[in-house]
Amino acid sequence: MAARKATRKAAKKKASGSARKGAARKASKSPRVAVLMGSKNDWESMRAAVDVLEGMGVGCDVRVISAHRTPDRHHAFVTSAEARGIQAFICGAGFAAHLAGVTAALTPLPVLGVPLDSSALDGMDALLATVQMPGGIPVATFGIGKAGAKNAGLFAAAMIAGSDPKVRKALDAFRKKQTADVPERPF
Numbered sequence: 291m292a293a294r295k296a297t298r299k300a301a302k303k304k305a306s307g308s309a310r311k312g313a314a315r316k317a318s319k320s321p322r323v324a325v326l327m328g329s330k331n332d333w334e335s336m337r338a339a340v341d342v343l344e345g346m347g348v349g350c351d352v353r354v355i356s357a358h359r360t361p362d363r364h365h366a367f368v369t370s371a372e373a374r375g376i377q378a379f380i381c382g383a384g385f386a387a388h389l390a391g392v393t394a395a396l397t398p399l400p401v402l403g404v405p406l407d408s409s410a411l412d413g414m415d416a417l418l419a420t421v422q423m424p425g426g427i428p429v430a431t432f433g434i435g436k437a438g439a440k441n442a443g444l445f446a447a448a449m450i451a452g453s454d455p456k457v458r459k460a461l462d463a464f465r466k467k468q469t470a471d472v473p474e475r476p477f
């Protein structure tokens with residue numbers, strides 16, 4: 291229990307350091323994907339989505355927005371996003387994660403949900419909360435944590451690639467490099 295608390299505390303410390311680093315990152319000029327997270331402590335996982343998208347030339351609008359801690363900020367941001375050129379949302383949250391679901395309720399744009407392992411249940415709570423949307427308001431749900439965030443970024447890039455040949459080229463190059471980087475042997 292004490293060890294678990296210490297690990298979480300260390301992760302939070304690391305995350306707040308990265309959040310400061312994140313603030314120094316330049317905001318994308320014409321963001322096409324909004325990447326929302328419930329807490330600045332989620333950045334360490336969610337940056338995987340942003341790194342993938344920005345690496346492919348897809349600008350991101352990255353925000354700490356919580357459906358329960360900052361409901362007004364959430365509503366204002368989501369309902370004005372389409373007019374600002376946003377084509378999709380990636381939402382990462384832990385615990386009883388409702389960020390993706392509430393975002394999807396507020397916009398017809400595609401919402402990609404990333405459950406995060408920030409609670410004592412290691413993300414199982416967030417996974418079920420994100421994936422188990424009642425019929426009518428879909429959330430495309432990815433794996434728990436960093437790998438899920440990375441795949442959400444890749445999926446958003448694939449959606450955009452359908453109408454942007456440059457992104458398609460970047461996606462093809464990503465796959466090619468990924469394949470080339472796999473060694474023949476493990477030693």
Ligand code: RP5
Pocket residue numbers: 327328329330331332356382383384385406408
């Ligand atoms: C969720 O609660 C956030 O997405 C975060 O993963 C979790 C804990 O937030 P903090 O208490 O670490 O800010 O809303």
